[in-house]
Amino acid sequence: MALSASLRRRPLIAPVVLVLLFTLASAAPAQRQAWLSIPPDSILHRIRVLSSDSLEGRRAGTPGADKAARYLAALFKELGAHPAGDSGTYFQSFDFVSGVKLGPSNVFALQFKPNTQVSSNKGSRPYVLEKDFIPYAFAQETTVTAPIVFVGYGISAPELNYDDYKGVDVRGKVALALRYSPDGEMRRGKFAKHTGSRFKAIRARQKGAVALILISGPAQGDDQLPKLRYDNDPSDAGLPVIGAKRSLFEPLIVESLELLQAKMDSTLANVSREIPNVTATVATDVVKLHSRTRNVLGCLPGNDPTLKDQVVVIGAHYDHLGYGGEGSLVPDTVALHPGADDNASGTAGIVELLSAFADRARDLRRSVLFIAFSAEEEGTLGSQYYVKHPAFPLTATVGMINMDMIGRMKDSTLIVYGIGTSPIWKPLLLQFDSDSSIHLKLNPDGYGPSDQSSFYANDLPVLFLFSGLHEDYHRPSDTWEKINAPEEARVLRLAGEVAFAVDTMPARPLFTKADSAPAPSGGRVYGVYVGTVPDFGEQVNGFKISGVRTGSPADKAGLMKGDIIVKFGNMDIKSLYDYTYALGEHKPGEEVAVVLRRGDKILTVTVKLEQRK
Ligand SMILES: [Zn+2]
Known part of the structure; x- marks a missing residue:
């Protein structure tokens, strides 16, 4: 050759x-x-x-x-x-x-209280992997059994005056949400930053849910399972997450799911509710290749x-x-x-x-x-x-x-x-x-x-x-x-x-820190600028920085290459995704306490957030 x-x-x-x-x-x-x-x-x-x-x-x-x-x-x-x-x-x-590939221990089952009338479900039944349900690649390997709360699209967007988590308590429970948003499958639009399944998982975790089940709404047509797809980030979302067939849940929701979705899509109504008399067992097992x-x-x-x-x-x-x-x-x-x-x-x-x-x-x-x-x-x-x-x-x-x-x-x-x-x-x-x-x-x-x-x-x-x-x-x-x-x-x-x-040349080139303009914001980037550069090379529990942009809020706060951010404001940070999520919860001008690991030390610094230009 x-x-x-x-x-x-x-x-x-x-x-x-x-x-x-x-x-x-x-x-x-x-x-x-x-x-x-x-x-x-x-x-x-x-x-x-x-x-x-x-x-x-x-x-x-x-x-x-x-x-x-x-x-x-x-x-x-x-x-x-x-x-x-x-x-x-x-x-x-x-x-x-x-x-990633599916491991041997994925389980999804519903348990019904005795004497409940459910048209197509009676007693406890385990469902079939890849036919009825499938884990997401970022699911945490855990088993939970808990009551189920339907949380609409699983979106909490105060800036849009929209909150599927309002009026329900998901703490210690399994959240059940539709994929996408009231805007349908559109990737752009006002709900764009809230629609990613990773993002919904982190939201559910922050709200106290112990697992998340995502289903396709009737408006999306076919009752399809998502594909198992690795998103180039080995970190997990901190709770088990599965996609499941909506047909398993339709009999459990008193008003029809179709009606509820239509209400949300047309009026942005909150239709969240507990699903009585049933608990879900979710165990996820995704093997990293x-x-x-x-x-x-x-x-x-x-x-x-x-x-x-x-x-x-x-x-x-x-x-x-x-x-x-x-x-x-x-x-x-x-x-x-x-x-x-x-x-x-x-x-x-x-x-x-x-x-x-x-x-x-x-x-x-x-x-x-x-x-x-x-x-x-x-x-x-x-x-x-x-x-x-x-x-x-x-x-x-x-x-x-x-x-x-x-x-x-x-x-x-x-x-x-x-x-x-x-x-x-x-x-x-x-x-x-x-x-x-x-x-x-x-x-x-x-x-x-x-x-x-x-x-x-x-x-x-x-x-x-x-x-x-x-x-x-x-x-x-x-x-x-x-x-x-x-x-x-x-x-x-x-x-x-x-x-x-x-x-x-006789003398080696001098190194200087470069001025760097904040990266321009794209459709899915948030309004807050910190100036940290992620390190993808190593799996750590937290968000590892491979560098900070000169003159950025991170630079001014004294953040350094190699630091691992473990807490941002009141949010625990386990991954880059958590960090991105946390940024979305803050506004330019706010001062945020950031906890980080540097070597074997734990430090807290205050970062003053700026506007992304
Ligand atoms: Zn390329």
Whole structure:
């Protein structure tokens, strides 16, 4: 599968050009590095291989991703990179939760008081898993038996003057709620933030319920069970949660369920009520599936006797979404997601840069480490694992350049994040783009939705190159023939020139904390801004922070990387979801006591919440 050697050979440049390269302060435009003129054909070839059917969309933990890792390791070897992974290999393996399956102990049963008239249910009967009920992936493994309270849609939204929990007491009881909201199955709209099943589960728990049963209302048509689906968060919701057939409950509700739903939908009426003479037993058992995946690491050693212990990291994630599912924008479709732009383009980029740098191996002063990360799509797990198990000490890591989706440059516009993480970046970029042939959109932020965040969270200068979102993003239509390879070649040349300059400059780049604008709020984000960046890499009881945004409320309150928030206001925090829920319960301007674990200490700080802009 490797490419012929002729494509990899590049012309060498005269040494005098190298000297010119280091005159950063000079007004003269830099000489372009001819050895970084990468053939578009070669880029496209590698993208075609990586996005081909045989690699099956490269979902972390699947054979397709393993095949991609082996392909990359073989290329790294062929191109002369030294192995920098586990015990002399190119691979750095790690485990992660990749999915869930049903365990053996799921139980759902109703028990009726003697002498009650229930048309279709008599006595106690257990129901059939996957036919009558199914647990949610985030159900806590517990068994409870308790009376049932019907709580409408299970929504409590004081800001909308709507509360299904008003007038009923669910403490110690099983809450029974409809899926969705009075707006129907719409994902947007005023109830949007209240309709997620995780959110409803946390709401029920906060109200004191011991379990939650979700059913589809008659207005939703077919009496369907939800699918068991892992949402990339291994934390549970703190109580058992199941989906069940509404037909099991229809005989128990005196007024018809159809009528009650119609009332709620048309007048937002509260129709919540206890269901007399019956108790429910709910036991949930969901087994987490652990998978193993691998980062691929290859190194070109530096030649300077002292600087060679320092390293410049050039990275890109090679994993993608496989046949869809979580992360896909068409999650209910099973279809190969080739991920040509996301991120075969960046992966091809590190291979091409390795190839070019290998031809100049003797001119490298610092070492250069090329990393193809896995499990980025699961929440930058590969890079978060790497920074905890680095090949070179992080203190000797002078900077990281990340490429994620660089194959679809439009109007010669390149988005570059991380400008604020070192004063060196902007002059370098402008120097190598002195003719402005690439229109650079510079952003100071060191955080962003890709692997550079893991390095920035460790106080390292980072750059993130990105050619922009498009309509094929995270869809089966992200295919190789839509790649603009000549434009990607220009992006790679710029990336390579900046990396080579950093590799060879006498003093390492200074790190600076970047100003970061609060992320703009999307449909499902809440009005409150704190400035914490989640750490998805580790399972903890609480919400672990991988960093805080400079100048944010979290920063001002003294929150730090590694802190684990366990209480926010009066809400216990067990997961990211709890934290998001808790934010929704507060308003900008409020001061909230936050309890956190830092090492073996428990601290309480006060955070003054700001408005998300
Ligand atoms: Zn992606």
